[in-house]
Amino acid sequence: MELSVKEERFAWKLVAPTIILLLLLILYPVIYNIYISFFDVGITSMKFVGLENYKRILSDKDFWRSFFITISFTLLTVVGSILLGLIVALMMNKDFKGRRIMRTIILLPYITPLISVVFSWHYIFDPSLGPFVEFFGRKLGLISTDIDLLNNINNAFIVVSVFNIWRNFPFVYLMILSKLQSIPSELYEAAEIDGANAWRKFTNVTLPELYFVIAAVGLLRGIWNFYKFDEVYLMSKSAGTLPIFIYERVIGTTSPEFGVAAAIATILMVVMMVLIGFYVKKVLKW
Amino acid sequence: MVKRKSPLRKFLFYFGLVIIASIILIPFYYMLIVSFHADYDPYKTSFNNLTLRNYAEIFGLIQSTEEAFFGDEITKRNLESINTKLERLKSISASKESYLTYVEETLIPEKEKELRNMIELIMDFSGLTPENREEYLQNAMKIGTKEYNEIMENAQIILSEGDITLLNDLYYFLNNYKSEEFLDKELAKVKEQINELEEQKQKIIAEKATEFPFLKYMKNSLMFAGLGALFSLIFAMLGGYAISRLRFRGKGMLQRSVLVVYLFGGTVIMVPLYQMAVKLGILSTPFGAGVYLIIVYIIQTLPVSLYMLGNYFRTIPYSIEEAAIIDGCTRMQTILKIIIPLSAPAIVTVYIYAFMIGWNEYLFASAFLGLKSYKDLFTLPIGLNAFSQSAHSVWGRLMAASLVSAVPIIIIFSLMEKYLTAGFTAGGVKE
Known part of the structure; x- marks a missing residue:
């Protein structure tokens, strides 16, 4: 009795800094965010406006546009990075010459600091100097030579998605590969005895074994990409996903609308929670 | 299981590998090429001569003078x-x-x-x-x-x-x-x-001459990411020990907090954190803004560090600790003398993760430092981004700076690849 009380006191001393920081800088801000979403926040004053901020956002065409861009961006990048990650993981699960160097190469996009790779991508898609327009436009004549893929509201979203897949597929690859390596070889042997060809082995053994890791990775990538700000913003400000929508209303403006931004963030959070709940129930079957 | 592969399949396999490798490496290729070739004429559309000037300049080895204004037409x-x-x-x-x-x-x-x-x-x-x-x-x-x-x-x-x-x-x-x-x-x-x-x-x-103080940005990034990761690591070591070894009420709650932080990405807490700082007047001095940024970096990395370290501490046999306690060590002493030395690789891994998150961070740095224009405190991401949008931006210098800020991370990673990839799959690092 005496000892367990002592132990509990000691434990609390150890976790105190963590808990204080979490309460102060995660929990409180989240609640405070919901609170200010009901106010018209000025520089010095706060006026209660009830659901006015929400009404304004939900009737704002730009918001809905941004919302659907965010959803499609998330879907596209999650599916894209899972497909690419799966293919690469399947290839890397075989033994071949140069596998070690390939391992390091594959991880490069994911580990290199974002700020280092972003300008190289800018350069590739630059309309006047970029090798992309140079090759596909001037050499092959497939696209118009004065196309600006990065700063055009209609195209930016595609380039940003491609960039996001390029950058994040190594994460998916790592998760899938570690699961692939733990699939017992007896399963494949049994399938072979039953006369399964390579494709049947893949669909009947590999995929079911990978189901949960793919679902879990999809969830993680989905959450991260839904909230993704820096990769999108640094790649192109015209991509117009919701995090950028919020940022432009608070930081990138001379008359910040904190109330409106807080309301969007709250909506984002609620949508995310509903989606996660649905996903966990239906896909992960918890 | 011995498989006979037809030459065609083998060729297709290697062809696929080459395609994937080249897609991955293309941006790195241009980073190298442009940083070593681009000169200072912004109207030039192709680069020819090999030059080291971009590097010399970002490291401050060449100072701008009247004669060498670095091809900046304006x-x-x-x-x-x-x-x-x-x-x-x-x-x-x-x-x-x-x-x-x-x-x-x-x-x-x-x-x-x-x-x-x-x-x-x-x-x-x-x-x-x-x-x-x-x-x-x-x-x-x-x-x-x-x-x-x-x-x-x-x-x-x-x-x-x-x-x-x-x-x-x-x-x-x-x-x-x-x-x-x-x-x-x-x-x-x-x-x-x-x-x-x-x-x-x-x-x-x-x-x-001072328009692109790359070294200063690098120093600031090192300071913010380094200090944030350090404090995060210290708190995570203490908390991780409590979670893995001790029984106390609220332990389950704390462990689940990692998941909760996944749910609240930076975008959701950016508005209230900024609003709180403005109300408290923290952002009115560069010092306050810097400290606030470090605290935010700690909170961004703390839950993951806690989770990873807690898991690692569990793998250390309790009997070693018991022996030390019998020899008269206090709990705090066992943490310092046994747990920490035994988990050195995990601690280094966690530190590198936390450091990389700070090194990459853009949103909060731009909100706390960029808005008030504390140029002396700019980190690499906001400094480079601001420079890329200035009228004087020149590709060569931008790429050289990109490469220089990537190389340390890539070297650290390839040295510790084994530990770090294990960390990725052990729970995923927060982005």
Whole structure:
């Protein structure tokens, strides 16, 4: 009795800094965010406006546009990075010459600091100097030579998605590969005895074994990409996903609308929670 | 299981690998090429000559001077116009004689024409129609004549106060320019102008030299990411020990907090964190903004660090610790003397993760530092991004800076690949 009380006191001393920081800088801000979403926040004053901020956002065409861009961006990048990650993981699960160097190469996009790779991508898609327009436009004549893929509201979203897949597929690859390596070889042997060809082995053994890791990775990538700000913003400000929508209303403006931004963030959070709940129930079957 | 592979399948396999590798490496290829080849002409569309200048410049080995303005056309034009002005002013003010010739040859005709125009204007407005207009004008331009007095009288009625002063100045100039006293005064004015222009020139050169303080950005990034990761690590070691070894109420809650932080990405807490800082007045000083940024980096990385370290501590056999406790160590001593040395690789891994998150972070740095323009505290991401949008941005320097900020991370990663990839799959690192 005496000892367990002592132990509990000691434990609390150890976790105190963590808990204080979490309460102060995660929990409180989240609640405070919901609170200010009901106010018209000025520089010095706060006026209660009830659901006015929400009404304004939900009737704002730009918001809905941004919302659907965010959803499609998330879907596209999650599916894209899972497909690419799966293919690469399947290839890397075989033994071949140069596998070690390939391992390091594959991880490069994911580990290199974002700020280092972003300008190289800018350069590739630059309309006047970029090798992309140079090759596909001037050499092959497939696209118009004065196309600006990065700063055009209609195209930016595609380039940003491609960039996001390029950058994040190594994460998916790592998760899938570690699961692939733990699939017992007896399963494949049994399938072979039953006369399964390579494709049947893949669909009947590999995929079911990978189901949960793919679902879990999809969830993680989905959450991260839904909230993704820096990769999108640094790649192109015209991509117009919701995090950028919020940022432009608070930081990138001379008359910040904190109330409106807080309301969007709250909506984002609620949508995310509903989606996660649905996903966990239906896909992960918890 | 031995498999026979047909040569075609083998070829397709390697072909696929090459395609994937090249897609991955293309951006890195251009990073290298451009940083070693791009020169300073922003209108050039292809780069030829190998150069190390981009690197020398971001490390501050070459300072911008008047001669080497680094191909920046805008700065070049600004400097050139100042230089021509300076040259002209210096040549005319070399001596009193040269200044006098300048006055007589250039200024006097100009001033005379100006005065003439003014007098004609006054004449037209006040309806003066002398018989010989030219003679009247000539006389009116001399102080003290009858015509002069007439013009001045009319001027009082027609012209505004400012214009009258101008008129008086013109008269004064034209009638006194030969006097010693006047020349001295004018020469002093010219000297002052020269000084002003020199100052302007120095300012442009200085601005150019400090426009992209890459090393300063790097130092700031090291400081913010390093300190944030350090504190995060310390708190995570303490908390991780409690979670893995001790029983206490609320343990489950704390462990689940990792998941909760996944749910609240930076975007959701950015608005309230910023609003809180503004209310408390933290952002009004650079010091406050910097400290606040470090605290936010700690909170961003703490839950993941806690989770990873807690898991690692569990793998250390409790019997070692027990032996130490029997030998008379306190709990705190066992943490410091047994747990921490035994989990050194995990601690280094966690530190690198936390550091990388801070090193990459853009949103909060731009909100806390960028908005108030604390340029001295800019981190690499916001500094590089701001530079890429400035009029003077040059690809070569941008790419060199990109490469230099990537190399340390890539080296650390390849040295510790085993530990770090294990960390990725053990729970995923928060982004």
